[in-house]
Amino acid sequence: MQPKKPQPAPAPQPRPRRAAFCLPAAALLGTLPVVPPLPAAAQDIRVVEVCTAEKQMERRTGCLQSNVEFLHQALLKLARETQDKLAAADRDLAAARAEIAALKSAIDKLNAELTQMRAKAEPAGKK
Numbered sequence: 001m002q003p004k005k006p007q008p009a010p011a012p013q014p015r016p017r018r019a020a021f022c023l024p025a026a027a028l029l030g031t032l033p034v035v036p037p038l039p040a041a042a043q044d045i046r047v048v049e050v051c052t053a054e055k056q057m058e059r060r061t062g063c064l065q066s067n068v069e070f071l072h073q074a075l076l077k078l079a080r081e082t083q084d085k086l087a088a089a090d091r092d093l094a095a096a097r098a099e100i101a102a103l104k105s106a107i108d109k110l111n112a113e114l115t116q117m118r119a120k121a122e123p124a125g126k127k
Helices: 017-029 057-126
Strands: none
Touching: none
């Protein structure tokens, strides 16, 4: 008997196209308000201590309180940073709106001058 030849691996099946999902998902994401991404619920925070290892209730309570205080301070810091970013965005938006208004005013003025120039040019051209 001869040893069997190894069979070639079957061709990989084509993966389903993601484009059909991506377009509606992108449209949905475009309608959502801009919110900074939140960290995953199970993400470890380096400064936060694991308090379950403490045997004494006082030490465990103190550990939990320090964790809560740290997290509270981190949230306050993030809130301040977010407010600063929102205020900067509001200032940029107000400046852009003022610039748009100035440009619209300039366009209206130029259109009025163009209309006057055309009106003056017509009688001279008819002679």
